[in-house]
Amino acid sequence: xxAFKFRVLLDSEKDQETFRDILINDTxxxxxxxxxxxxxxxxxxxxxxxxxxxxxxxxxxxxxxxxDMRYSDEDESxxxxxxxxxxxxxxxxxxxxxxxxxDFLRMWIFLLELLEHNDQTVEKPEVLLSIGVAPPEDSxxxxxxxxxxxxxxxxxxxxxxxxxxxxxxxEDYSNFDEHNY
Numbered sequence: 001x002x003a004f005k006f007r008v009l010l011d012s013e014k015d016q017e018t019f020r021d022i023l024i025n026d027t028x029x030x031x032x033x034x035x036x037x038x039x040x041x042x043x044x045x046x047x048x049x050x051x052x053x054x055x056x057x058x059x060x061x062x063x064x065x066x067x068d069m070r071y072s073d074e075d076e077s078x079x080x081x082x083x084x085x086x087x088x089x090x091x092x093x094x095x096x097x098x099x100x101x102x103d104f105l106r107m108w109i110f111l112l113e114l115l116e117h118n119d120q121t122v123e124k125p126e127v128l129l130s131i132g133v134a135p136p137e138d139s140x141x142x143x144x145x146x147x148x149x150x151x152x153x154x155x156x157x158x159x160x161x162x163x164x165x166x167x168x169x170x171e172d173y174s175n176f177d178e179h180n181y
Contacts, residue, residue: 002025003025003117004025006114017131020041022040034051041134042134042137050064052098052100052101064082065079065082091114097113107140
């Protein structure tokens with residue numbers, strides 16, 4: 001039993017480098033690491049995310065998701081689940097790289113690199129080093145090409161009035177009995 005020390009870099013559009021060094025037991029699961037990362041950057045953690053095992057080129061590999069998206073335990077290509085995935089079982093190389101995508105609409109990207117594996121243990125994950133101020137979680141805009149309408153976009157479709165004019169008024173419904181039809 002020991003602990004992993006990860007450097008977690010927030011991939012940001014700003015020129016400012018923002019990262020945290022986090023120490024966590026190697027027997028903890030990915031959900032514990034997920035919560036520690038979000039807390040260290042002061043994100044609320046209300047959105048879902050996934051870890052992706054990676055390589056030196058930062059290619060996305062095996063997914064470890066917050067929620068169980070598997071239909072069968074037999075297919076290893078399906079995502080693992082954070083609360084069931086123990087950290088030490090996924091560390092393949094001394095400088096293992098991992099990508100965390102948080103909030104799939106805003107696409108916050110965290111790049112993790114394993115800095116060391118030592119013999120110490122900790123009661124709970126610890127932030128050993130904090131460099132840079134993290135932007136507010138809601139500061140990243142949701143791309144306009146998403147399938148969701150922004151507030152006010154329905155005005156363009158239906159006009160500026162909140163009322164929909166269907167050509168009927170209350171008088172047209174006066175003879176309607178909802179139980180006799």
